[in-house]
Amino acid sequence: RKEVEQDPGPFNVPEGATVAFNCTYSNSASQSFFWYRQDCRKEPKLLMSVYSSGNEDGRFTAQLNRASQYISLLIRDSKLSDSATYLCVVSTSGTYKYIFGTGTRLKVLA
Amino acid sequence: NAGVMQNPRHLVRRRGQEARLRCSPVKGHSHVYWYRQLPEEGLKFMVYLQKENIIDESGMPKERFSAEFPKEGPSILRIQQVVRGDSAAYFCASSPGLINSPLHFGNGTRLTVT
Numbered sequence: 001r002k003e004v005e006q007d008p009g010p011f012n013v014p015e016g017a018t019v020a021f022n023c024t025y026s027n028s029a030s031q032s033f034f035w036y037r038q039d040c041r042k043e044p045k046l047l048m049s050v051y052s053s054g055n056e057d058g059r060f061t062a063q064l065n066r067a068s069q070y071i072s073l074l075i076r077d078s079k080l081s082d083s084a085t086y087l088c089v090v091s092t093s094g095t096y097k098y099i100f101g102t103g104t105r106l107k108v109l110a
Numbered sequence: 111n112a113g114v115m116q117n118p119r120h121l122v123r124r125r126g127q128e129a130r131l132r133c134s135p136v137k138g139h140s141h142v143y144w145y146r147q148l149p150e151e152g153l154k155f156m157v158y159l160q161k162e163n164i165i166d167e168s169g170m171p172k173e174r175f176s177a178e179f180p181k182e183g184p185s186i187l188r189i190q191q192v193v194r195g196d197s198a199a200y201f202c203a204s205s206p207g208l209i210n211s212p213l214h215f216g217n218g219t220r221l222t223v224t
Contacts, residue, residue: 031209031210032209032210032211032212034212034213041199041220042217042218043201043215043216043217043218044153044201044213044215045215046212046213046214049210049212087152087153089212089213093209095166096141096158096165096166096205096207097155097158097166098143098155098203098213099155100145100152100153100155101152102151102152103152
């Protein structure tokens, strides 16, 4: 089983739609969680950290479920510019190792 | 505040040559990570370094690849005797080493082996 798993997609959604991605992790000692976005052939960029109580940044909401070991990303009112690959990243306490999921591809259609 | 700086952006090498990839972390960051990304694939961890020390190189091939992060100067990822399979994007990231701190990525070096 992979340490961090994501549905590769693609998720094709119309502009204005709401879309959600999940990411599961296998190590219960995982402590830090992040969502990054990566545009084609460019570097990953931090979208948001994921906090235990859940957090929101504009149209983006991140949730953490420790009991079921998954994190989620919800995007409301999708824009064409949201088209990208979304990477789930998990870090385990004491190792300083950041494990990346393979990413979920989102295409927002006009 | 400059972010993570990588150079060169593009590097072309013939089979058998050496490739040197450089990475200057965010000022004040003492932790550097190298990742490799093949076309249409995810990021694969290669090596994690702190100043003058390799902490975890479990993702780096044991032959031909080496990394360093000297006391002064950038981190260097060196690939000796390159082969076509080494063609990929190599990303460097840095962090201050604090719990819950995210990684900051450079623009990457795209290596093409001909």
